[in-house]
Amino acid sequence: MMPRVYHIDVHDLVRLASLKNVDSMSEPRERIMLPTPSTSHVPYERVYEPAEDSFLFLDTLSSESEKIFLQDYFNQPREGSTSKNSSTPLVVEIGTGSGVVLSFLHAHAKNILGRPDILTAGVDVNRFACKATTETLRAAELVQDIKGWSHGFYLGNILGDLTGFLKPGQVDLLIFNPPYVPTPELPQLPHKEAKTTTTYEDDSYLLSLSYAGGLDGMETTNRLLQSLPKILSCSRGCAYILLCAQNKPEKVREQIQSWGSGWAVETAGTIGKQGGWEKLQILRIWRTH
Amino acid sequence: MKLLTLNFLTCAVKACKSSSDSFPLHPKECELVSDTIPPNPQLIQNVLPRLDWRALSTTASELGFPTLPENAPTLEELQKDEKMMAELHTLLLETSVSEGMLVCGNCGHEYRIKEGIANFLLPNHLV
DSSP states (O other): OOOOTTOOOGGGHHHHHTTGGGGGSOOOOSGGGSOOOOOTTSOTTTSOOOOHHHHHHHHHHTSHHHHHHHHHHTSSOOTTOOSSSOOOOEEEEESOTTSHHHHHHHHTHHHHHSOSOOEEEEEESOHHHHHHHHHHHHHHHHHHHHTTOOOOEEEEEEESSTTTTBOTTOBSEEEEOOOOBOOSSOOOOOOSOOOSSOOHHHHHHHHHHHHBOOGGGOHHHHHHHHHHHHHBOTTTOEEEEEEEGGGOHHHHHHHHHTTOTTEEEEEEEEEEEETTEEEEEEEEEEEOO | OBGGGGGGBOOOOGGGTTOGGGSSOEEEEEEEEEOOOOOOHHHHHHHGGGSOHHHHHHHHHHTTOOOOOSSOOOHHHHHHOHHHHHHHIIIIIIEEEEEEEEEOTTTOOEEEEETTEEEOOOOGGGO
């Protein structure tokens, strides 16, 4: 997929700096003005390249309806809190790849979530993806800094499998663009240190981790779904998860509805409507207090 | 990886989930990096209510930072206490771990940190 019109390359920063009088402008309010983070430094031979699923996340998270939901959800004081402000949300993306989605949220936290004081962290099973995410995030942060605009506070990226190492009940907003393609089998997770140099086979293996989803393309997504009640914050936990048509999205929704009255699920964004089926959709799953 | 991250990390081994000794993980042979970050009292004030203060105190003292008071300061106390604000700024916002290990107090598993990235992938026999 072609980069967006508002794609800004790190090399353009010098030129951007000369435009510094844009300082007097307020932070952008429309999606059309929110720049897509630059990912030109990412080694695409072994890290998933931003594609239509990634861009569906950017468009969904910055849509008017999701902004209204998120700003309301994350600006209410938490139960039992005496302060007027609610505490800082922790935003975690699982499977960051290039880091384009996490960096977008990080850079445009104020526009999307209505507050710049968010903590952001990324998780990936691919060490190269972890490194790439950190670079993408720093570049996006720099663009905001040069314009005198706000951004979140980045904790770092962790090499790991889903959420097993996160303290329960801490994640307020979780983003997951899973390996959703149905495949005869699921590749084994890496369990030793990635080498600094890779062969063609190593690269193919690392890329397969980003798309191969096993049975119905749901083997990894199901594991993540099962961990949500434990991982998401009890007072304001919310997750955005992408599904493709072969993942049987209706069954997924039914599964979440069976969790009980404390949960809700809605389709937040879709792309590629064909004969009544959306090719890709993003579900918003959240605690209703 | 920011030192603050340790407030959200626990041992990935299933058998450790029920043990209180698996949180916080203990830093071992860690190299720290300090980045200069402009003051951000609003962020510190809003992060404070969600912190596990005891875990932060443990992490701070294990890494050789000045001992934190037993209880977290209230918002009013923090706003009046410039020294505490400066200490928390250094600890929470400026300090990162670049190399070293995080050790589980229950099973003793060591998670390696390399180039600021902590490796929580488990060997096959522990998955």
